[in-house]
Amino acid sequence: MRHLRIGIPRGLLFHCYAESWKLFFRDLGCEVISSPETNADILKEGLRHTVGDLCLPVKTFLGHVAVLKDSVDFLFIPRYISIEQESYMCPKMIGLPDLARACFTHLPRVLDPMFHVKQFGDKAVAEFTRPVAQALSLSSALTAAAYKKNIDHDAEVPAEQHRLSMLLLDKEGSTSPATGRMNIGVVGRPYLLFDRHLSKNLFAFMRKLGGNPVYIRPDAAEIREAMTVIPKWVYWDMGKEVVAAAHTLFKDDRIDGVINVCSSTCGPDSFTGDLIRKRLNQRNKPYMSLSIDEHTSDVGIQTRLEAFVDMIAKVTA
């Protein structure tokens, strides 16, 4: 019997959970196909099918859906609503499977299990695996076991995800502060930062300029600490991580400056950016906010990075 082919578009949460998803589906005896890294054609395909105001990562995601849709049996577009009690995903991610179905007419069957800790609590995993088991005609116990073995969304064990993000960075790159070099903290959403086409290969260019980009994924303690500095718990999952990462980087003496990379019409980031700029930068470190959309050019980003690096050199000298 031929293996069922599951397509996972390389966009949005793929950059956080791809490895666990792949292992999960392989354990269930499926073949996993993910789309290639974003390139100009994929982005164009995404832009062609979407309305103008949607944010760049969502458009890119839909481009990946377009690439995959004719070669797989199922498309895996999970509906992540909340991965913990206190926070939500962004509304566009909550509506992601419906967005995909609305943008394309001939989609293969969409596997859209819902992950909603806020509503289901301990039963969230069962709610997540049940539709998968049904769609693939597997026993729900088997699916749940595969899930438990492979997927762990908890912020307490970010090691796997951290390793993953380093892999997606340049292979030789270090992501920890180094002495004697200009350490530039980079905060932003993984799906924008680690998509080389969208972030215009930001990390590599920074290294070329002699900077050492530092990306961290804050752990639960760091998030809790950052939330005590700002007046209200940030209730977007990734927004919260961005704020906490910025807080940790601003505090760290070894970091010379911080860059916040966001997509230009990102809803949560329009607010968290304001928080970061006004509340967290208590030591008045050099800070820059880079917003990216489909019209951003490599050269534009590079000029701004050069100026930023020059500024840091002057401040520290």
Add this chain to the structure above:
Amino acid sequence: MRLTVPHMGLLSTAYTRVLRQHGVDMQPPPAATIKTLNLGVKHSPEFACLPFKINLGNMMEALDNGADAILMPGGYGPCRFGYYGIIQEQILRELGYQFRMSTTDNPDKLSDMIDTIRDISRIRNRFDAYSVFFLILMRMAALDRATALYHYYKPREINRGETDAVLKEAIRVIDLADSYTKLFRTMPGVKKIFRAVAIDKGLRPVTVGVLGEIFVVIEPFANLDIEKKLGEMRVEVRRGVWLSDWLNDRFRFRPFRRNQTAYAKKLARGYLNYPAGGESIETVGKTLLCQKKGVDGVLHIMPFTCMPELVASTVINRISKDRDYPVLSLTFDEHVSEANIITRLEAFVDLLERRRNGSISRY
């Protein structure tokens, strides 16, 4: 303590008089003007949504007029609204304003609302607080009822502008009804003054369902008074989102009115299987309802960068293609021009009229 609450449609009319009677020193912000918007835009984050900017402008104007406390509802997502108060407070403090800021973080929980009322007013008794809160809700429902009557009479009126004057009068008399008894006695009178408007009884106007983000739909300043514009084009507005419905879904003060969110969720199944925050589910569900009920088309309005409505807008575009049903999405922000909106509305209404006459078959 002079308390101010940013505007949202007619809501301030519903509570100001009642709360004043119970010892709250209310200072509603002046009605929003272009100056309000400019103030808000100047100090807001660039990509904040339009309601945020207008609210911020409201707050600044009210503080300039002598208010020294702000009440801003909050919440916990996923829409940005829940975080408005925090960012606005930060901006206002930076500008040097002195004030007390209170947020009710669970505006859809009855106990929180009751506590808020007891907190700001002289009322100490829990039962009295309930009674006041439900009176405010009933007044809101009455105001919405008057607006619905306006939607019916406006396109049919013979003397231009008569209905607008009647609506103003209706709002005035509802505002004066500050107890349950008075409110129940007022409503027949409101209907009567609307019935006195001279209308063209034979007219069968084109109908348009107005849906979208609740603030932009119910706040005439934010949507450039789009309902009046449609009325003047002889179009009957069937508004799908009402503040009183939103409140009723949470507080069930009109037990015989169906829960609109739950209803929309049922209708939207297949197109939007889970509410993506805000009014997304209402937009999708009621677009399908409008189509089923034979409303000629749907006008979907939202603020620029509104996250939930962007999902909804993509989905209703699909509905429009699947079911050959006219849908127009309009985005509002501080740069929107009136001429642009009028031109697009006229084209849309033309299209609806021609479809109705059968001169074009497909949308």
